Amino acid sequence: MSDSVRFRVALTNDFYDAEGRLKYRDIGLDLLESAAGIEVSRLAEHRAEIAPEQLANANGVIVLSSRVTAASLSKSDDLLAIGRFGVGYDSVDVAACTAADVVLFITAGAVDYSVAEATVGWMLALTHHVRIKDRLVREGQWDARSRYMGSELRERTLGIIGFGGIGRSVVKLLSSFGMNTPLVFDPFVSPSVLAESGAKGVSLDELLTQSDFVSLHCPLNEHTRNLLSARELSLMKPTAYLLNTARGGIVEEDALFAALSERRIAGAALDCFVGEPITSPPRWAELDNVLLAPHSIAWTDELFRDIGRAACQGMLDLASGRRPRGVVNPEVFERSGFQAKWDRLRRT
Numbered sequence: 001m002s003d004s005v006r007f008r009v010a011l012t013n014d015f016y017d018a019e020g021r022l023k024y025r026d027i028g029l030d031l032l033e034s035a036a037g038i039e040v041s042r043l044a045e046h047r048a049e050i051a052p053e054q055l056a057n058a059n060g061v062i063v064l065s066s067r068v069t070a071a072s073l074s075k076s077d078d079l080l081a082i083g084r085f086g087v088g089y090d091s092v093d094v095a096a097c098t099a100a101d102v103v104l105f106i107t108a109g110a111v112d113y114s115v116a117e118a119t120v121g122w123m124l125a126l127t128h129h130v131r132i133k134d135r136l137v138r139e140g141q142w143d144a145r146s147r148y149m150g151s152e153l154r155e156r157t158l159g160i161i162g163f164g165g166i167g168r169s170v171v172k173l174l175s176s177f178g179m180n181t182p183l184v185f186d187p188f189v190s191p192s193v194l195a196e197s198g199a200k201g202v203s204l205d206e207l208l209t210q211s212d213f214v215s216l217h218c219p220l221n222e223h224t225r226n227l228l229s230a231r232e233l234s235l236m237k238p239t240a241y242l243l244n245t246a247r248g249g250i251v252e253e254d255a256l257f258a259a260l261s262e263r264r265i266a267g268a269a270l271d272c273f274v275g276e277p278i279t280s281p282p283r284w285a286e287l288d289n290v291l292l293a294p295h296s297i298a299w300t301d302e303l304f305r306d307i308g309r310a311a312c313q314g315m316l317d318l319a320s321g322r323r324p325r326g327v328v329n330p331e332v333f334e335r336s337g338f339q340a341k342w343d344r345l346r347r348t
């Protein structure tokens with residue numbers, strides 16, 4: 001790669017504060033900044049939906065929270081790639097990317113450990129009533145502690161919906177807790193993966209009926225939207241907990257709120273919601289059997305470092321003529337428009 005700029009990578013503005021400083025300690029930018037021929041910049045302003053003029057001079061864009069739509073890509077003659085900072089891509093119009101000859105890739109594998117660790121932490125916090133016991137001390141209600149006996153993970157059953165890297169990492173982390181064989185609902189998982197993880201594949205109804213914890217680790221798409229509604233939630237044990245570190249919209253929120261309010265399930269831990277961001281106190285705050293986080297329960301310095309390095313490496317791969325990991329729309333590589341664009345950038 002020559003010393004002249006031949007590949008321009010832009011980051012969405014939500015990586016930066018009002019003074020233009022990075023909000024996060026390390027997002028892997030040293031990989032790009034130390035590479036010859038790569039120019040790094042940021043979009044001038046944050047928009048919930050990226051505007052087409054913001055992409056005019058970029059060959060690759062690393063996206064944190066902004067949506068990417070067909071309109072965003074309407075002037076993408078030089079844009080080769082969208083790199084999603086994470087593994088969810090429901091905020092990106094995949095078909096529009098392909099039609100615009102833009103490859104979409106995610107940071108596959110980079111989030112597995114952090115989300116799994118957060119999931120296990122939430123399981124422990126729910127069963128040991130951490131939130132309520134903290135409040136008892138703050139309010140001087142010491143003698144009320146006997147009303148909040150906890151339970152251990154030992155001999156309990158975990159049900160996992162979606163058995164990708166995160167789900168498998170959860171099972172691995174929990175291997176020393178003495179739990180029962182984990183149950184998995186995932187129509188796409190192979191028997192060999194289940195066997196290797198020591199898990200058992202079951203139907204959704206069987207998982208919901210038998211599990212003490214139901215943990216969501218599937219993407220949000222046309223198949224999983226409102227996957228858990230009133231009927232499904234009614235199958236859960238009254239002593240069971242629901243954990244959602246995946247996406248809002250997988251669980252029908254009115255049905256979940258009713259189940260929690262009426263104590264038809266023991267509790268929930270929710271990191272994801274329909275209609276994010278939440279900027280005023282939500283109805284969930286009324287409930288004492290729910291743990292809440294602003295879609296960041298797994299955010300750690302290590303997580304952002306690993307995601308950032310994966311995203312930046314993907315851009316370096318494309319600039320060097322290699323396919324990155326985690327491509328969502330691999331068919332784009334066969335399109336003549338994409339090939340011409342990629343060849344042009346490599347020849348610059």
